[in-house]
Amino acid sequence: MNKYRITVADKNPLVLSGLETLFKNDDRFILTGTARTGAEFIELAAQNKFDIGVTGWEMPGLDGRAILDAIGEFEYHPKIVIYTGVPNPRIIREAMLNGAAGFYAKGDSTEQLITTVASVAAGQMVFPYFDLKKLQDDPWESLTRRELDLLDYLKTGQSNQQIANYLGLSVNTIKFHLKNLYTKLGVKNRAQAVAVSLSRKSNH
Structure with a gap:
């Protein structure tokens, strides 16, 4: 065996x-x-x-x-x-x-x-x-762990450089992840992403 x-x-x-x-x-x-x-x-x-x-x-x-x-x-x-x-x-x-x-x-x-x-x-x-199909219909369920972490950093007002330094990544990598995050949430910038996140949290 x-x-x-x-x-x-x-x-x-x-x-x-x-x-x-x-x-x-x-x-x-x-x-x-x-x-x-x-x-x-x-x-x-x-x-x-x-x-x-x-x-x-x-x-x-x-x-x-x-x-x-x-x-x-x-x-x-x-x-x-x-x-x-x-x-x-x-x-x-x-x-x-x-x-x-x-x-x-x-x-x-x-x-x-x-x-x-x-x-x-x-x-x-x-x-x-x-x-x-349900998972794909809910943009929040499609967020990766990295994207959820980045969203938390955005709420604290940290810059891309500060986030990159903390995570040990390049600024370009952070920008890449943020672009994907914004696309999934249907927003254009960090302020809108934070607003959508806070709105969702208040409704759950």
């Missing part, structure tokens, strides 16, 4: 301990490491090649999207399952578009998690169903 090398990551130590026990007790897997931050997970992936990675989406330092981006640059390609307590359709879509092989919500059973990871190890892609 083939055994799959697996590394798991979660910001919650209790959840991480549970994942560690879960996969140690399944003969199909060999646990090669655990991590509590996105950076630790990437470091483990670079040092010890594994077949499957299970990680949270909202991780300290590097979120799920950044983790998938970093993994995508590796010469080998471990399959990543996103394991999160926030099964938002936007996050499911973003995980899928950024190269995840599976997605699993923490509210479901651990048995189903094992089934999901085993299916991914066998070459399948496993994602919960969501209505893509």
Whole structure:
């Protein structure tokens, strides 16, 4: 029987301990490491090649999207399952578009998690169903994590240069993301984007 090398990551130590026990007790897997931050997970992936990675989406330092981006640059390609307590359709879509092989919500059973990871190890892609048309109809659901973060920075009045310095990106990259943000929200500038955001928040 083939055994799959697996590394798991979660910001919650209790959840991480549970994942560690879960996969140690399944003969199909060999646990090669655990991590509590996105950076630790990437470091483990670079040092010890594994077949499957299970990680949270909202991780300290590097979120799920950044983790998938970093993994995508590796010469080998471990399959990543996103394991999160926030099964938002936007996050499911973003995980899928950024190269995840599976997605699993923490509210479901651990048995189903094992089934999901085993299916991914066998070459399948496993994602919960969501209505893509509804997602496309709501511009807010199409915003990426980076675009949502930029919107928060806009609310504080920071300049493009200040945002670029904080995120470690170029000003041109910030302008590119802002252009996409404005297009999705149907606005022309940062003032309108902030106004639309504040209006939406007051209505929810």
